[in-house]
Amino acid sequence: MSSTPSPSFRNNLVKEIPNLRAFAASLSGSMQTADDLVQDTLLKAWSHAEKFTEGTNLRAWLFTILRNTYYSMYRRRGREVQDTDGLYSSKVAVQGNQESAIDLADFRVALAKLPEEQREVLIMVGATGLSYEEAAEICNVAVGTIKSRVNRARNRLAELLDIKGPSDLGPDRASFAVVQASNP
């Protein structure tokens, strides 16, 4: 008989939902697919709760489930849907130019052009707080592979967004760089 997941397990699952959705949306390019993926992930996590080792990284464990589910069940329908308009709509469009020298709309387009294996890894280590080691475990590849995927992803993004480096500074980018330097 399987044991009931503890209330703390449930609460921690709830806390991870925003990250699961963000990762799923980044993988699939569709919020609808992302929500289906998150639902499947929560169901699997609940029914296999006894396989989670307390004290280890729940996010890494959940990402592993979500990613495996995506590649085994969703990938084909994933990026065909592309309802990204509904995903970002109001908020982000306004933010872009004010806070970052890279327009976020441009960034999203560039990110979507990356090969899946590069995009997922860049997001894991660059945005979700997972370590290279955790990303390696999630993707079941060597840490060196993760590092090289991240490097290739960055280089490709710089190319797609036409960023050449500090010498490429326009006035906006120069001021942004100053802001960045004073707010690390």
Place this chain on the structure above:
Amino acid sequence: MHEWTKNLLGSALKSYYDDLVAAPIPDRFIMLLAELEAKETRDE
């Protein structure tokens, strides 16, 4: 790659991701977990 470029890409990536994380959570997930929990309690 220059550190400056890495930082620029890194902050764009974080803005992109943080916006997704900040999206409101649909009720269906909270309801799903409540149902699962209720079911476990019934089964015990």
